[in-house]
Amino acid sequence: MKLTAEQIQAIKSWALVCYPEEMCGIITEGVFKTLPNSAENPKEAFRIDEKLLLPFLGKIDAIVHSHCHNPKKPTALDVRTPSSADVQGQISSGVPWLIVGVDGSMVTPAITIPREPSASYLERPFIWFINDCYTLVQDYYQFELGIALTDHKIDKDYKTLRNYDNLFERYIKEYGFKETDSIEGLKNGDLLLLNNGVATCNHLGIYHNGEVLHQDEMSVSQPFVAFIGRINKVLKYVG
Known part of the structure; x- marks a missing residue:
């Protein structure tokens, strides 16, 4: 999913504000709208209260959230790697999900699930379920x-x-x-x-x-x- 410069900046800003908790929001009518994360453990997961989505039914272009990473703790996997819960949640929602990675100072570009097929076979960075x-x-x-x-x-x-x-x-x-x-x-x-x-x-x-x-x-x-x-x-x- 191609984002505008304004959407990218809004997503980055909200991800940094929410860190070390996962941020969440939606893209609706071309605008990124921030929403609170109501998960029991917002540092490990996200949840959007369904009541907050009611005004936007039929107008949600994508659901956005972040995966957080502590830069002092190296990881072999890209922080944006979708979890099985992410994949099942996206399927249930019926709209694309965007995931960004954030380490407190930098925000990596969003990946999209379901992934977008590409005929460019070379120089794809490894991300499970996206580029594997x-x-x-x-x-x-x-x-x-x-x-x-x-x-x-x-x-x-x-x-x-x-x-x-x-x-x-x-x-x-x-x-x-x-x-x-x-x-x-x-x-x-x-x-x-x-x-x-x-x-x-x-x-x-x-x-x-x-x-x-x-x-x-x-x-x-x-x-x-x-x-x-x-x-x-x-x-x-x-x-």
Whole structure:
């Protein structure tokens, strides 16, 4: 969702005012309206009193909230990473949700859920459920092959995940793929189920013209030969 300069500034200002608690508000008729956070623990979650939304029914373009981060406590995940509660809340609301990150002095640009597909495959910063290895696969299949793949099953919060093994293996057949152990005869769009670091079967790469397109900290395309020792399985789409 593209925001105006005025909306961006209003969201940033409110996020900083509310920090270290999560801020919330709505965009209605082109204007960002601030609303109080009535969650029991506003430092960890947000809640908007439904009574406050009644005057805006049918006129809410987006719901906005912040995720807060203490800069003295490093985190491996982007602070804007949607929680499973965020995703389910957005689905229930029927309108887009915007999430910004705030550390008390800076506010990072808003991400949108549901995410917005993009045909720009390179230099995408890693954010679970927004720019991760599976959403890169989704976008490639949509724009290059005209195939709409099933969305993520977002039933866990990755900031609490401790075992990253086999994140995708159980979904291979369900999502329309068959597996093979052979790397012979690879075609553009074939997926590589990769071992990443000490974890197994937890990363996806896309074979394309002798290279592998995949999501690292930034999405990149690298020579196929660099992945030979990391390939666990080859996945071919069968529908």
